[in-house]
Amino acid sequence: xxxxxxxxxxxxxxxxxxxxxxxxxxxxxxxxxxxxxxxxxxxxxxxxxxxxxxxxxxxxxxxxxxxxxxxxxxxxxxxxxxxxxxxxxxxxxxxxxxxxxxxxxxxxxxxxxxxxxxxxxxxxxxxxxxxxxxxxxxxxxxxxxxxxxxxxxxxxxxxxxxxxxxxxxxxxxxxxxxxxxxxxxxxxxxxxxxxxxxxxxxxxxxxxxxxxxx
Amino acid sequence: xxxxxxxxxxxxxxxxxxxxxxxxxxxxxxxxxxxxxxxxxxxxxxxxxxxxxxxxxxxxxxxxxxxxxxxxxxxxxxxxxxxxxxxxxxxxxxxxxxxxxxxxxxxxxxxxxxxxxxxxxxxxxxxxxxxxxxxxxxxxxxxxxxxxxxxxxxxxxxxxxxxxxxxxxxxxxxxxxxxxxxxxxxxxxxxxxxxxxxxxxxxxxxxxxxxxxxxxxxxxxxxxxxxxxxxxxxxxxxxxxxxxxxxxxxxxxxxxxxxxxxxxxxxxxx
Numbered sequence: 001x002x003x004x005x006x007x008x009x010x011x012x013x014x015x016x017x018x019x020x021x022x023x024x025x026x027x028x029x030x031x032x033x034x035x036x037x038x039x040x041x042x043x044x045x046x047x048x049x050x051x052x053x054x055x056x057x058x059x060x061x062x063x064x065x066x067x068x069x070x071x072x073x074x075x076x077x078x079x080x081x082x083x084x085x086x087x088x089x090x091x092x093x094x095x096x097x098x099x100x101x102x103x104x105x106x107x108x109x110x111x112x113x114x115x116x117x118x119x120x121x122x123x124x125x126x127x128x129x130x131x132x133x134x135x136x137x138x139x140x141x142x143x144x145x146x147x148x149x150x151x152x153x154x155x156x157x158x159x160x161x162x163x164x165x166x167x168x169x170x171x172x173x174x175x176x177x178x179x180x181x182x183x184x185x186x187x188x189x190x191x192x193x194x195x196x197x198x199x200x201x202x203x204x205x206x207x208x209x210x211x212x213x214x
Numbered sequence: 215x216x217x218x219x220x221x222x223x224x225x226x227x228x229x230x231x232x233x234x235x236x237x238x239x240x241x242x243x244x245x246x247x248x249x250x251x252x253x254x255x256x257x258x259x260x261x262x263x264x265x266x267x268x269x270x271x272x273x274x275x276x277x278x279x280x281x282x283x284x285x286x287x288x289x290x291x292x293x294x295x296x297x298x299x300x301x302x303x304x305x306x307x308x309x310x311x312x313x314x315x316x317x318x319x320x321x322x323x324x325x326x327x328x329x330x331x332x333x334x335x336x337x338x339x340x341x342x343x344x345x346x347x348x349x350x351x352x353x354x355x356x357x358x359x360x361x362x363x364x365x366x367x368x369x370x371x372x373x374x375x376x377x378x379x380x381x382x383x384x385x386x387x388x389x390x391x392x393x394x395x396x397x398x399x400x401x402x403x404x405x406x407x408x409x410x411x412x413x414x415x416x417x418x419x420x421x422x423x424x425x426x427x428x429x430x431x432x433x434x435x436x437x438x439x440x441x442x443x444x445x446x447x448x449x450x451x452x453x454x455x456x457x458x459x460x461x462x463x464x465x466x467x468x469x470x471x472x473x474x475x476x477x478x479x480x481x482x483x484x
Contacts (some may be wrong), residue, residue: 001379004383005379005383006383007384008384009311009382009383009384009387011389011392012386012387012391013388013397014383015396016388016391016392016399017391017395018286020396020398021454022322028282028285029288030283030388031285032285032286032287032289032292033289033292033384033388033391033462034286034295034385034388034392035268035289035292036288036296037289037292037296037380037385037388038258038389039264039265039268039289039292039293039295040292040293040295040296040300040322041296041300041380041381041385042261042296043261043265043297043300043320044296044297044300044301044371044372044377045372046257046258046261046403047258047300048369048371048372050254050255050257050258051255051258052367052369053369054251054254054255055255056269056367058251065317068248068392068446069251069252069255071252072248072251072252072253072254072255072256073255075252075255075256076255076256076258076259077259079259079260079263080254080259080262080263081215082263083263083266089216089396090251092216092217092219092429092481092482093220093223094259094478095481096220096221096223096227096480096481097219097223097224097227097249097252097253098253098256098257099222099472099480100223100225100226100227100228100231100472101227101228101230101231101249101250101252101253101471102253102475103224103228103231103468103469103473104227104228104229104230104232104234104469105231105235105246106465106469107228107231107232107465107466107469107470107473108225108231108232108235110465110466110469111459111462111464111465111466113464114458114459114461114462114463115459115462115463115466116309118455118459119324119371119459121455123447127469128442143444143448145447145449146430146449146452146453147448147451147455148452149452150448150449150451150453150455150456150458151432151452152281153453153456153460154452154455154456155456155459155460156454156455157456158456158457158460165216167290167420174416175456177413177414178449178452178453178456179415179453179456180414180417180418181417181418181420181421181445181449181450181453182416182421182423182449182450182453182454183451184289184338184419184420184421184423184451185421185422185424185445185446186399186427187407187418188421188422188423188424188426189385189425189426190400191397191400191401191404191426192425192426192429194394194396194397195397195398197375197390197393197397198394198397199389200390201390201391201394202395204387211458212376
């Protein structure tokens, strides 16, 4: 059974790689297969994680059922009214609940984590000190200074309400230097992660399938 | 009425979540927990809608015999088979023939049903009756074949041998290879991007090279690893922070627009 499975996996792997030559029926079939299998996989996993574990075990079979969960299920059923055009507008209610609650949750959560905490980490402890001796750690201090300059100049670059001229323009220009270093680092990081996946697939083909690598 | 009630719901629940954050009380956490549970439960129904949409689009393509109509068929078959595996368990050491026969009958029944619902009016009754007959055969197989059974209320389907095999030997290889495929395209993109035409392009080139070469063995390896670590933790972190702060402020502005009813795109038309 496992041997057949490895052969299937190898054929599918080669099917996807065949796109490097040109778009072809084998690649398209593999792509369609992936869409179907992954959609079904996530549907099953979400069903058991949410409907079964959270709702069924929490509101139906539990010793002390949580009846509030039924409201979620009813709202979920209202979502399906979208399938009936005449009453499809009712599906906006559960959608509104998701959008409203998420907006409220994110508004404060992201303001604290993305804005306040990041600003706090940037401007606090600019002068770094050695934990044991208490002397100034010049290397780390240089790093925190560079971070402060990078954050301020980066933010200035993203501020488009004022024309980028004079001191403001020069600061924005420094911001673009930092941004380019970041884009380069992210690009390099992505290249390496994709290479790592490619090595994994070649390792599978030459090792598990053909048995050349052991 | 159709548009006012959703606006009120958004405002009430959005404000409730904002206030909840500033109320350090047990009940406040309970309210938040319920809302998050509801969102998750509603989400699964949204997923069901998505699946229905996928099925509808695929059947439309198949029935209209548009170019490449065979591929939606592959999608539908794999979708049905994987869902079947997920909701069934198979007895160990039992024969697989009954199980695979049931899958074949199920697929045939669904095919006939789709043809009956969406096909020509002339053949509609014949195909619908055929679908009904196949569903009866499938039900008999499900009742009398003891080698497998449906498991809707226990998560045994997740450990079904076929479900696990489809995940390990079909889904994972396809997913990993699709991402691995990008290695080739990203290499060709870097050939075009990495040209030191000016200061900005040179900075991009140097930082990317340092990060890519950080695992290089040899005398330069340690130096490159340290430099790469500095690039990631200092200039990269600085610009990332600037971007993250911008995103945070953007989310606050958008959330405010949504809660106050200025942004209404989520309601769609009508």
